[in-house]
Amino acid sequence: MIDRLIEKIKEKESPIVVGLDPRLSFVPEWIKEECYGEYGKTPKAAAEAFLKFNMEIIDATYDLVPAVKPQIAMYEQYGAHGIEAYIKTIEYSKKKSLIVIGDIKRGDIASTAEAYSHGHIGRVGVEEMEFEIYKEDAITINPYLGFDSIEPFLADCSRYDKGLFLLVKTSNPNSGEIQNLDIGGELLYERIGQLVSKWGKGLIGASGYNSIGAVVGATHPEEAKKLRKIMPNTYFLVPGYGAQGATAADLAGCFNKDGLGAIINSSRGIIAAHKSKEYENKFSKKDFALASREAVIKMKQDLQNVLRTFV
Numbered sequence: 001m002i003d004r005l006i007e008k009i010k011e012k013e014s015p016i017v018v019g020l021d022p023r024l025s026f027v028p029e030w031i032k033e034e035c036y037g038e039y040g041k042t043p044k045a046a047a048e049a050f051l052k053f054n055m056e057i058i059d060a061t062y063d064l065v066p067a068v069k070p071q072i073a074m075y076e077q078y079g080a081h082g083i084e085a086y087i088k089t090i091e092y093s094k095k096k097s098l099i100v101i102g103d104i105k106r107g108d109i110a111s112t113a114e115a116y117s118h119g120h121i122g123r124v125g126v127e128e129m130e131f132e133i134y135k136e137d138a139i140t141i142n143p144y145l146g147f148d149s150i151e152p153f154l155a156d157c158s159r160y161d162k163g164l165f166l167l168v169k170t171s172n173p174n175s176g177e178i179q180n181l182d183i184g185g186e187l188l189y190e191r192i193g194q195l196v197s198k199w200g201k202g203l204i205g206a207s208g209y210n211s212i213g214a215v216v217g218a219t220h221p222e223e224a225k226k227l228r229k230i231m232p233n234t235y236f237l238v239p240g241y242g243a244q245g246a247t248a249a250d251l252a253g254c255f256n257k258d259g260l261g262a263i264i265n266s267s268r269g270i271i272a273a274h275k276s277k278e279y280e281n282k283f284s285k286k287d288f289a290l291a292s293r294e295a296v297i298k299m300k301q302d303l304q305n306v307l308r309t310f311v
């Protein structure tokens with residue numbers, strides 16, 4: 001997976017992930033009216049509205065970015081209809097040749113992890129038949145249950161050329177309560193970083209990077225710098241830029257000197273751009289997704305300024 005991701009990052013010259021975290025408050029009225037007209041004000045209508053909204057955002061940005069990251073919670077809350085919209089969003093993204101990182105944050109004992117893995121990045125069996133269900137290229141996983149809980153995912157990663165991003169240092173303000181605990185001379189997130197790096201050893205691609213990546217929040221730039229040293233071959237999936245307050249200046253430590261090593265997510269900053277002061281009156285209601293396109297272009301320039309400091 002990692003070589004495919006890096007190839008796309010290079011092709012688009014942009015280490016950006018568009019976070020597909022739809023909310024009804026972000027969906028333009030004309031889309032909601034179409035869906036409410038057809039299905040009433042129901043979970044089915046909400047899920048359909050999310051799918052139409054996502055398709056508009058994808059159409060407006062897919063030529064600029066290598067990847068999207070649908071956040072499953074936004075879909076799952078609407079039950080089976082939401083899950084259907086999640087799956088269709090993935091299918092549509094793949095038709096546009098985007099790498100899909102499913103933000104599913106699973107973590108359980110091995111026998112249960114195996115089921116998560118089969119559903120999301122592997123195959124599920126029905127008697128002698130095998131099916132691919134969600135079809136993400138990579139997923140986010142909570143590693144705090146230890147190696148046995150990760151092993152089933154590693155097996156599917158190598159079998160099907162998939163990847164993981166394991167939570168190492170999350171972007172939320174209270175992440176330090178647990179992740180920064182001193183565990184005898186080192187901090188817990190540092191130890192997790194070492195383990196993630198070790199667990200991924202068998203999945204290093206031709207690029208020299210690992211298909212087992214790490215989630216490292218842009219809101220903790222000092223920790224990110226330390227992790228970059230601890231995990232030189234690990235790709236970072238970096239949330240926190242934009243809506244959570246991190247800026248380009250906070251990202252420098254996430255990259256390696258080769259200008260690779262990190263892919264930066266922005267969800268609300270891109271998909272709700274049409275609601276922001278900057279763009280609210282710039283485009284017609286039908287063309288709302290052009291605001292997302294402009295937000296991506298602006299983010300790309302912002303990141304290129306950071307990467308320029310490396311050469």
Ligand SMILES: O=c1ccn([C@@H]2O[C@H](COP(=O)(O)O)[C@@H](O)[C@H]2O)c(=O)[nH]1
Nearest residue numbers: 071170171172217239243244266267268
């Ligand atoms: O540490 C983490 C891990 C995951 N996330 C997810 O990323 C996006 C961020 O959305 P924004 O709108 O750009 O803030 C969202 O899906 C989170 O669940 C994270 O923020 N931090």
